[in-house]
Amino acid sequence: VNRFCLVSHLAKSFRGKLSSTFPSLSPVFSLSILSIPSLLKAIFSVDPNEVRSLIFKKEDVNVQDSEKRTPLHAAAYLGDADIIELLILSGARVNAKDNKWLTPLHRAVASCSEDAVCMLIKHSADVNARDKNWQTPLHVAANNKAIRVAEALVPLLSNVNVSDRGGRTALHHAAFSGHLEVTHTHSQRGIRMSKRHMEVVRLLVSSGAEMDCKDKNSYTPLHAAASSGMTTTVQYLLGLGVQINQGNIYGNSALHMASYNGQDVVVNELIEAGASINQVNERGLSALHFSACSRQGALCLELLLGNGANVNIRSKDGKTPLHMAAVHGRFSRSQAVIQNGAEVDCEDKNGNSPLHIAARYGHQLLINTLLTHGANTAKRGVHGMFPLHLAALSGFSDCCRKLLSSDFHIDTPDHFGRTCLHAAAAGGNLECLNLLLNTGADFNRKDRFGRTPLHYACCNSKSQCVFALVGSGAGVNELDERGCSPLHYAAAGTEGKCVEYLLRSDANPGIRDRQGYNPVHYASAYGHTLCLELISRETPLDVLMETSGTDILSDSDNHALISPLHLAAYHGHCGVLEVLAAGLLEVDIRTPEGRTPLSLACSRGHQECVSLLLHHGAHTHTKDYTLKRTALHVAAMNGHSDCLRLLINNTDTHNSVDVQDANGQTPLMLAVLSGHTESVYSLLSRGADVEAKDHWGRTALHRGAVSGHEECVEALLQRGASVCVCDRAGRSPLHLAAACGHTGVLGALLQAANALHTHTLLIDNHGYTPLHWACYNGYDGCVELLLEQEVFKKTQGNHFSPLHCAVMNDNEGVAEMLINSLGSAIVNTTDTKGRSPLHAAAFSDHVECVSLLLSHGAQANTSDTHTRTTPLMMAAHNGQTNAVEVLVSSAKADLTLQDTNKNTALHLACSKGHETSALLILEKISDRNFINCTNTSLQTPLHVAARNGLTVVVQELLGKGASVLAVDENGYTPALSCAPNRDVADCLALILNSMLPASPLVSITTLPASPRVTMATLQSVNHYSNHQSKGVAFESPPPLRTDHTSYCRQDRLLCVSPDDDNEFNDSDSETY
Secondary structure, X not given: OHHHHHHHXXXXXXXXXXXXXXXXXXXXXXXXXXXXXXXXXXXXXXXXXXXXXXXXOOOOOOOOOOOOOOXXXXXXXXXXXXXXXXXXXXXXXXXXXXXXXXXXXXXXXXXXXHHHHHHHHHOOOOOOOOOXXXXXXXXXXXXXXXXXXXXXXXXXXXXXXXXXXXXXXXXXXXXXXOOHHHHHHHHOOOOOOOOXXXXXXXXXXXXXXXXXXXXXXXXXXXXXXXXXXXXXXXXXXXXXXXXXXXXXXXXXXXXXXXHXXXXXXXXXXXXXXXXXOOXXXXXXXXXXXXXXXXXXXXXXXXXXXXXXXXXXXXXOOOOOHHHHHHHHOOHXXXXXXXXXXXXXXXXXXXXXXXXXXXXXXXXXXXXXXXXXXXXXXXXXXXXXXXXXHHHHHHOOHHHHHHHHOOOOOOOOOOOOOOOHHHHHHHHOOHHXXXXXXXXXXXXXXXXXXXXXXXXXXXXXXXXXXXXXXXXXXXXXXXXXXXXXXXXXXXXXXXXXXXXXXXXXOOOOOOOOOOOOOXXXXXXXXXXXXXXXXXXXXXXXXHHHHOOOOOOOOOOOOOOOOOOHHHHHHHHOOHHHHHHHHHHOOOOOOOOOOOOOHHHHHHHHOOHHHHHHHHHOOOOOOOOOOOXXXXXXXXXXXXXXXXXXXXXXXXXXXXXXXXXXXXXXXXXXXXXXHHOOXXXXXXXXXXXXXXXXXXXXXXXXXXHHHHHOOHHHHHHHHHOOOOOOOOXXXXXXXXXXXXXXXXXXXXXXXXXXXXXXXXXXXXXXXXXXXXXXXXXHHOOHHHHHHHHOOHHHHOOOOOOOOHHHHHHHOOOHHHHHHHHHHHOHHHHHOOOOOOOOHHHHHHHHOOHHHHHHHXXXXXXXXXXXXXXXXXXXXHHXXXXXXXXXXXXXXXXXXXXXXXXXXXXXXXXXXXXXXXXXXXXXXXXXXXXXXXXXXXXXXXXXXXXXXXXXXXXXXXXXXXXXXXXXOOOOOOOOOOOHHXXXXXXXXXXXXXXXXXXXXXXXXXXXXXOOOOHHHHHHHHHHHOOOOOOOOOOOOOOOOOOOOHHHHHHOOHHHHHOOOHHHHHHHHHOOOOOO
């Protein structure tokens, strides 16, 4: 219903929207300026002589008032051309703008002063000047009926279609204001029209205006005419053949607009012209919906019904026109739609009938009409509620009385087991409640949650209903499924009268719910001091809590895990806390995690609660059970400096501020880590130890270096914190600041260090310096700071140099900075395994870094000392295609170099299945001997490529002359290398041998000279190649493995019978 009302409001306020989007310049010029400059007084007195006198006395002609308006603005407002000319000739700025960006020309146009406008134009006033609404003087002229002014402005404009901030042209303003002559002026320039008035429409149409044009909200002239009731205009537009059913941005047609605004004559015209009566907008609402709910839509509704409008049409939320009439209480219209066949008990998407809606909004007459026409009072709506539920919930007693007289069973529940009495109690209307009670409603009936009407009345703080229900005999100690009594809900509410009356009626304040909470907990959690005081007067709090100064968790599962003190402290209810602290002996009571009320109050920053707890003897050094943190830790880490000062001032010992948690962290460390400067200063002022270490050997300064809070670091350094102290990993604050990229902190640490005299302080346990860390993470600013220190320009620490670190992570800028600062010689430095920075860059495939190193003289063919791997080998082995391409193309890397296993870069690329890298290397190889070079396992690149299924690489190798009969240390040819294991390879060899007329154990030169066999042999050799055999002689392959010789009888293999020959000829060539 609310969504419909919003859409309807948009339709209803069509004219109002246009007014708001066409802000006109008010002709009022505030007279408060008369009390400011004397020149303005003279202008408003229309005294040219006085103005001349003041100008002669050097009065500032450009003086501004509080709204930045000048004397020229005032003269233009008055329309005094003589004074305007006098001011301009005396140096007044003709295009000066006030705080709304209005120029004097805007003011003159608003005053409809043709003489003033002409004078300003004569002196070069900007006719295209815009105010803050982007309106030009022409917009203002159109708004203020300044016809002659408009005629003066139009010839000077380059474009009369300039729009304001709302997208409206001057013609929009003129059309909306209905100024015939102004519109005529514009129509001669072909401007299109989008709004009202018959005379204007005719003029524009005669000039070729488009009649179906739309504004930003897709309103057409027909929409505008229909909404305002311009019948003649509507007739004229319809006669021109405009689109009658065109919808606006909300889907509303002209019929929707006319129906909602009660324009019955227009509705009739539209219907006669063929408008779609049942057309719906984006919400599924038809014109009948609009006319059913609008204030003036009665006649429109009759016209629509008389012309066959669908009375049961449903919107997207399931509402019919009868629902809409019920929402707004349109009694006569509801009768009309019912008489025309509307379904009385139709449901919307929530299941509500029109009777539900009428009951919800209290429309008694409409209820009478619906009941008269047979509406079902026992029909269920939303959540299974009946119309009586909704009437009682909304507090309409007359509607309840009407619905009760319809033989409805009063205790019938909804889907949640709630009766009408539950609804009345929640709604809080005493008259409805008494009506239902007098009718015999059961006041002790429970819903599905075990709640009686008294529970609902207490929960909603309906004191009058509470009095009535208790007075009728409702049980005050009845419990719902959660174990809550009405007193629990009353204590959580805002009305103390409910609590007081329940206690007087013998409500038990000691009852606990299933979580162990009693009404004291509820009052504490919601901060209702009055309710808590009323309960404490009835029964002492220590008796209710069963504490006697001990832990409330000691003896029973029925006790709450959290005390009322914790709830009040956490939520900052100081008044409640004071009542509790005065009534309970123990203020250091703990949660299962060991948290005290003081700790919770400090975590939330409730200063008054902290002060109150300390006043009642709360201990500041009580630690929780998990992290062993005190209230000092909690206040410091959360930055609640006021709470922290209260705690510090209430500590007895000097070392209390250095108390450590389970990880050895002090409050100072936690405050620095979170960047709470004020808390840091408070702790330092009480002597907090800046050199204290946690279990990892880190100080507060280490944490400041990591978090990057410069003010905290400065505070620590002022107190003498050491920048060279190292943690268990050997890292100083300098290391951490450099690693995290906190340039400001690093600068402060370096300045405090003054000079680094020992190398051990700059190297961590892995040999890395702060420069290593800054380079690895790519922090240019930190690297620049460190390189300004002489100590970092020396080679020290881990041999995996800062340049290695930089190129490893693709930090090209840092790498270039290192080379420029330390010299090009560093590009060939090696680590302990002999790997250069080029190795690192190739390993990570950072092409820019590779190119940078090569441009500064990096050696592309250097090998490491561990496996004799070159940068190219490393790139090929890891499939770093870009690095491979740069090294083989730009650096001309030596492709013949071999590692300790005699693998070339081509071997390594093929071994890991890096096809693209292998092909890049093959492009640079033409030597057939290199193609067939072997590693320590006697494997050629063809063996390796075939084993890994690199089809394209194999084809390229064969094309470059790779031997297909080369054998490795196991006696396998490249073809047999494709087998997944050695057993399969041997089986494959046996099969191939049985298909050939000669044994592979015999030299190829001893094969029979049969042309047929020779051809087959050549085909087998060239199965993956498109060229003829190169005719290269190879060594005879060695025998098969000894453990399989029994399967390889030479006498059988050497015997070639005619049957064998036929079998060979019949074999499948593809399988072969």
